[in-house]
Amino acid sequence: MMFFGRHGWTGETGRTYTFRCALTKNGIPNDSGGIYVFVRRRFGFFLQALYVGKAANLRGRLVGHEKWGKAWWILGATERHVMRVSSEEERRKIEEDLIRGLKPRMNDVQMPRCEDDAPNTPELRHWWQVRRDIANWFGDYATLVGEKFGDRLAATATVNEPWCVAFLSHFLGIHAPGYRDMRATARAMHHVLFAHGTAIDALRATGTKNLGIVLNLEKSEPATDSEEDKAAGNIGDALFNRWYLGGVLKGQYPAELTEWFAPYLPANYQADMPVVSRPLDWLGINYYTRGIYKASTEPGRPFAQVKGNLEQTDIGWEIYPKGLSDLLVRVSNEYTKIPLYVTENGMAEVEGDDDPRRVKYYDEHLKAVLAAREAGADVRGYFAWSLLDNYEWAEGYNKRFGLV
Numbered sequence: 001m002m003f004f005g006r007h008g009w010t011g012e013t014g015r016t017y018t019f020r021c022a023l024t025k026n027g028i029p030n031d032s033g034g035i036y037v038f039v040r041r042r043f044g045f046f047l048q049a050l051y052v053g054k055a056a057n058l059r060g061r062l063v064g065h066e067k068w069g070k071a072w073w074i075l076g077a078t079e080r081h082v083m084r085v086s087s088e089e090e091r092r093k094i095e096e097d098l099i100r101g102l103k104p105r106m107n108d109v110q111m112p113r114c115e116d117d118a119p120n121t122p123e124l125r126h127w128w129q130v131r132r133d134i135a136n137w138f139g140d141y142a143t144l145v146g147e148k149f150g151d152r153l154a155a156t157a158t159v160n161e162p163w164c165v166a167f168l169s170h171f172l173g174i175h176a177p178g179y180r181d182m183r184a185t186a187r188a189m190h191h192v193l194f195a196h197g198t199a200i201d202a203l204r205a206t207g208t209k210n211l212g213i214v215l216n217l218e219k220s221e222p223a224t225d226s227e228e229d230k231a232a233g234n235i236g237d238a239l240f241n242r243w244y245l246g247g248v249l250k251g252q253y254p255a256e257l258t259e260w261f262a263p264y265l266p267a268n269y270q271a272d273m274p275v276v277s278r279p280l281d282w283l284g285i286n287y288y289t290r291g292i293y294k295a296s297t298e299p300g301r302p303f304a305q306v307k308g309n310l311e312q313t314d315i316g317w318e319i320y321p322k323g324l325s326d327l328l329v330r331v332s333n334e335y336t337k338i339p340l341y342v343t344e345n346g347m348a349e350v351e352g353d354d355d356p357r358r359v360k361y362y363d364e365h366l367k368a369v370l371a372a373r374e375a376g377a378d379v380r381g382y383f384a385w386s387l388l389d390n391y392e393w394a395e396g397y398n399k400r401f402g403l404v
Contacts (some may be wrong), residue, residue: 131187132266135195142199146206156208157284157343158199161216162192162244174394186264190272193247197275214284214343215244217331218291219323223306228295232303235260236293241327249335251277260302282380283336284343287324289317315348315392315399319361321368328372328379339380342369346385348392348399358403 142158150156159165166188169175179185196213203211218240222233238254246252251273258265266272296304310318328340347361362384373379389402 132191132194134191135198138195139198139202142202143206146203146208150203150206150208153208153210155210155212155282156203157212157214158196158203159192160214160284160343161286162189162196162213163216163240165192167239182261183264186261187266189243189261190253190266190269190276193244193276194272196248197272197278200278200280201275210281212280212282212284212341213248214286215241215248216286216288216344217241217245217327218287218289219320219326220291220293223292223294226295229293232293232295235303236291236305240291245331245335247273247276248280249277249283280336280338282339282341283331284341285327285331286344286385287327287342288313288345288347290320290323313347313361314350315395317347319347319364321364324365325368325371325375328369328377329375332372332377337378339378341380342382344383344385346401346403348395348401350400 145156164175167185169177170179170181170188171185173180200211220233220237220240222229235256238257242254243257246254290308292306292308293303294306296302298304308318310320312318324342324345328342331340345362345365347358349355349358349361351357366382369379369382384403386401387403389397389400391397392399392401
């Protein structure tokens with residue numbers, strides 16, 4: 001655990017870098033606060049957590065996998081330079097997991113998402129995520145991950161929830177950097193997947209095996225049977241699902257979105273698609289709810305979301321197990337035959353000591369997974385989110401997903 005304030009770091013070249021630990025504006029823990037660590041080099045470029053599947057950090061004897069936060073600055077990736085630091089202790093911890101029969105999984109070589117992670121000046125903000133160079137920085141970092149840990153990991157994912165990294169953060173403005181900008185959105189949506197493909201190449205070059213990506217998907221539906229609402233639902237599906245599924249698995253983005261984003265997408269982005277769609281060994285799917293769309297009256301925005309009438313979790317998401325079955329079967333039938341994993345599924349709940357609604361939630365969603373398997377989807381595993389209550393990004397600690 002780092003103390004709050006500024007800290008120094010000396011890289012392999014002898015250059016000293018600085019980073020600081022800070023609280024979010026709301027404090028910690030009751031007011032949605034959290035700790036973010038970031039690194040400065042020649043310009044303000046900040047780094048977000050890498051998650052390594054581990055149990056050793058809890059000093060428990062867990063059956064399965066637990067995500068464990070490990071910040072980019074520990075391994076030292078900055079700009080296009082990698083500061084190599086000793087990681088023997090981390091290798092030893094991973095070996096402890098292997099000895100206990102666990103399978104360490106690297107999940108999230110991930111883009112920054114937190115409020116303080118963006119550079120402070122308008123000029124430098126354009127260097128962050130919306131710049132093509134992010135793929136090269138990411139590739140350098142992935143190379144280091146592969147060299148240090150690749151032979152000890154059962155599976156490695158490049159990016160977790162690219163929709164959140166790109167659309168939620170650059171169009172809806174809910175996560176950092178809090179943009180509501182079409183150009184930033186279009187470029188972040190492409191560059192996050194280009195960075196994913198670059199990382200796949202880098203990891204494969206180190207001999208790291210069993211590589212994938214984790215996509216958060218929803219069951220997108222129109223609010224009514226009107227042609228206008230169906231068109232809005234199609235755009236919602238393209239934004240949430242088909243951009244990422246089509247880009248990663250087919251090397252194609254939905255035409256509806258490339259037309260909408262045409263003035264803002266990087267020039268010649270099509271040349272990047274072979275990298276975006278590098279072959280994968282497995283696909284992770286995070287699923288929580290459905291999205292309902294209607295036609296929008298707002299100029300320049302072809303859709304609007306509406307609330308449904310199903311039972312909701314404490315975070316306000318509808319409980320819709322059928323959507324999970326439908327998505328798994330759809331992905332299997334329309335996009336890929338590689339193994340699928342439900343890498344996140346769970347509910348926020350604070351009522352009761354024995355969690356009756358949570359028990360029912362998991363029972364129904366596990367049945368949905370079995371139904372998808374019976375329908376032909378090659379689903380190999382299911383991960384509940386989460387073992388413990390966690391810092392839930394913009395929701396802080398108030399939304400409790402923990403099983404215990």
